[in-house]
Amino acid sequence: MNRFFALWKREVASYFVSPVAYILATMFLVVMGVGFWFIANVRLMSGATFYELLRALFGGIGWVAVLMVIPVLSMRSFAEEKRSGTLEMLLTAPVRGGAVVLSKFLGIFVVYVMMWLPTLLYFPMLQHISGGSVEIDVGALAAAYLGVFLLGGFFLSIGLLCSALTENLIIASISSFAVITLIFLAGFLPEVSPVPALRRFTEPLSPILHMLEFGRGVIDTRAVVLYVSSTLLMLTVTTRLLESRRWRA
Amino acid sequence: MPTMIEVQHLTKKYPGSVVAVEDVSFSVASGEVVGFLGPNGAGKSTTMRILAGYLSPTGGEVKVNGLDVVRNGLEVRKRLGYLPETCPLYTDMRVSEYLRYRFDLKGPSRRHRRAGVERAMERCGLADVQNRLIGQLSKGFRQRVGIADALVHNPDLLILDEPTIGLDPNQIVQIRNLIRELAVSHTILISSHILSEIEATCSRVIVMHKGKVLESSPLNELSHRWFSGSQLRVEVKADAPEVEETFRSLDDVKSVTVHQEDEWACAELTFVTDADYREEVFLCVQGRGWILRELMAKRHSLEEAFVNMTTGDAGS
Known part of the structure; x- marks a missing residue:
C-alpha cells in the first residue's frame, strides 16, 4: 500500500510541476465556460428547464472538452517514461506492473476530476442569473458528474494503453484521440444507422445516449457496469503489455 | 561462501534475430566485487538488465540469492539495487525527494526511510545538493544520485552499469572509493569498458565479447593466462x-x-x-x-x- 501510494503521489505531482495540467485545465475551462455562457444566455432566455440545461452542458459541450483534454492528459503516462528511460527504474523496483498501471490511472483520473471541479460553480451562477426560476436538482447533478467521471475514466484508460504502446508523445495522443473519437462517433449509430438491427444493437452501447441519460439524472446500472468493466479491461491489457517485457522470451 | 548470482546458459535474442547474449554462464559469490568487462555491444548491459528483472531471458536460468529472476521477480528486486547505463532520473524532482520516493518503492518500511535516505546521501556526497532539482545537477551529481538510488534500500546486491561513465577524473576517483567502501558490505557487479576502472575496484573479472563469456577469473590470473x-x-x-x-x-x-x-x-x-x-x-x-x-x-x-x-x- 505504501508503494502504491508513493507511485500515485508521484504521478499526481508530476502533472503539477509541469505546465501541462495548468494549460489543459485552462483550455478545458475556457471551452466549458464559453459553452456555459452560451447555454445560460441563449437557452435560459428561451425558457429551458434545469434538465435541458444540464443535458446541453454535459451531453453537448462537455464532449468537446473531454475529447480535447483526455488524449493530452494521458499521453505522457508511459510514453514519457519510456522516452526518458525512467521506465527502467520503475520496472526494476519491487512493484507489480498492476500497481504501476493503477497508480498512473488513478493519478490522471484525479487530475481529470480536479479539472471538472470548478464547473460546480456554474450552478449557483445559473440560479442567480435566472433569478431563482431554475431549481437545482442535486440528484440529477450528481448523476451527470458520475457520467462524466465514468466515461472519462474509460477514455483515460484507453489513453493509458495508447501511451504504453509507444515512446512518442504525439503518437500516443493522436492514437488515443482517434480511438476515443471513433467510439464517440459510433455513438451516433443508433440514430443514423439505416439498419434496424444495428440500431438495436448499438443503442445500449452508445456513449452519447449514456451521457444524455446521466445528464437527465438517470443512473443506468448497465452503463455503469459497462464503463467500469471496460476501464478494468483496458487497465489489465496495459498491465499485460507492460509486464510482457519481463516474461516475453 | 554462498552464491549470490547464478547464471546458467543464459541466452537473449532481440526481435529480428539479433543475439545479444548467447549461452552465458557464470556465478558470483556473496561478498564478491566482480567486474563485467567487454567492448561496447558485448552483451553486458543486456545481462545486467536481465539480472535486474527489466528484460526476460530467451533461454537459460538466472538466479539471484537462489531465487529465479523471472518467477520470483518481486523478491529478487527487493534485494537488489540497480543503476542503469543511462542513469535515468525524474528531472523535475529534488534529490532528497527523489530518494525518499525511491525508498518508498523499494524499502522495507517507512520507519527506516529517514535513516536510509540520509545514509545514501552521505555516502554519495549529496548532502549539499539535497534540495536541488535533479534536472539542474551536473552529470557527475546525477550519476551519484543514481548510485544513491541503487543503495538507498540497503540491498544485498548492487548492479552498476558503467557507474563512472561521463565523469571527470576527480569524480571517478570518488566513485571508485565509494565502490570500495560499499564492497565491504555488498556484493557488487560493475560493468565497464574502461579497464583501469575494473582493475581499481574488482577482485575478479568476467570478460564478455560478442555475447559470450571469454574469461572469468581473478585479475592476477587473467594476465598470466593471456601473456x-x-x-x-x-x-x-x-x-x-x-x-x-x-x-x-x-x-x-x-x-x-x-x-x-x-x-x-x-x-x-x-x-x-x-x-x-x-x-x-x-x-x-x-x-x-x-x-x-x-x-x-x-x-x-x-x-x-x-x-x-x-x-x-x-x-x-
Whole structure:
C-alpha cells in the first residue's frame, strides 16, 4: 500500500510541476465556460428547464472538452517514461506492473476530476442569473458528474494503453484521440444507422445516449457496469503489455 | 561462501534475430566485487538488465540469492539495487525527494526511510545538493544520485552499469572509493569498458565479447593466462646496436627492441618464461661496465590482456 501510494503521489505531482495540467485545465475551462455562457444566455432566455440545461452542458459541450483534454492528459503516462528511460527504474523496483498501471490511472483520473471541479460553480451562477426560476436538482447533478467521471475514466484508460504502446508523445495522443473519437462517433449509430438491427444493437452501447441519460439524472446500472468493466479491461491489457517485457522470451 | 548470482546458459535474442547474449554462464559469490568487462555491444548491459528483472531471458536460468529472476521477480528486486547505463532520473524532482520516493518503492518500511535516505546521501556526497532539482545537477551529481538510488534500500546486491561513465577524473576517483567502501558490505557487479576502472575496484573479472563469456577469473590470473613471458625494461649508457647484441645473447630471451635516447639505450626485453630475469640482466650489464639507470619488470596491464582477448579469434 505504501508503494502504491508513493507511485500515485508521484504521478499526481508530476502533472503539477509541469505546465501541462495548468494549460489543459485552462483550455478545458475556457471551452466549458464559453459553452456555459452560451447555454445560460441563449437557452435560459428561451425558457429551458434545469434538465435541458444540464443535458446541453454535459451531453453537448462537455464532449468537446473531454475529447480535447483526455488524449493530452494521458499521453505522457508511459510514453514519457519510456522516452526518458525512467521506465527502467520503475520496472526494476519491487512493484507489480498492476500497481504501476493503477497508480498512473488513478493519478490522471484525479487530475481529470480536479479539472471538472470548478464547473460546480456554474450552478449557483445559473440560479442567480435566472433569478431563482431554475431549481437545482442535486440528484440529477450528481448523476451527470458520475457520467462524466465514468466515461472519462474509460477514455483515460484507453489513453493509458495508447501511451504504453509507444515512446512518442504525439503518437500516443493522436492514437488515443482517434480511438476515443471513433467510439464517440459510433455513438451516433443508433440514430443514423439505416439498419434496424444495428440500431438495436448499438443503442445500449452508445456513449452519447449514456451521457444524455446521466445528464437527465438517470443512473443506468448497465452503463455503469459497462464503463467500469471496460476501464478494468483496458487497465489489465496495459498491465499485460507492460509486464510482457519481463516474461516475453 | 554462498552464491549470490547464478547464471546458467543464459541466452537473449532481440526481435529480428539479433543475439545479444548467447549461452552465458557464470556465478558470483556473496561478498564478491566482480567486474563485467567487454567492448561496447558485448552483451553486458543486456545481462545486467536481465539480472535486474527489466528484460526476460530467451533461454537459460538466472538466479539471484537462489531465487529465479523471472518467477520470483518481486523478491529478487527487493534485494537488489540497480543503476542503469543511462542513469535515468525524474528531472523535475529534488534529490532528497527523489530518494525518499525511491525508498518508498523499494524499502522495507517507512520507519527506516529517514535513516536510509540520509545514509545514501552521505555516502554519495549529496548532502549539499539535497534540495536541488535533479534536472539542474551536473552529470557527475546525477550519476551519484543514481548510485544513491541503487543503495538507498540497503540491498544485498548492487548492479552498476558503467557507474563512472561521463565523469571527470576527480569524480571517478570518488566513485571508485565509494565502490570500495560499499564492497565491504555488498556484493557488487560493475560493468565497464574502461579497464583501469575494473582493475581499481574488482577482485575478479568476467570478460564478455560478442555475447559470450571469454574469461572469468581473478585479475592476477587473467594476465598470466593471456601473456606468457616476462618483460623487462632496461636503460643503460651505451650504443643501441651493441646493447641489442648483448641482450640477444642472454639465455631465454625471446625478443629485444632497443632505441637510443641521447646517450642512453632503452631496451625492452621479452623472455620465453615467466621467471624473474632481473638478476641475470643486472649481472650482464655489470659485466659490460655500463651505467644502469633503469631496470623494471613490466606488469602486464589489463588493457593488453583485453586487446589480446577481444581482437583475436577467441570471441568469434
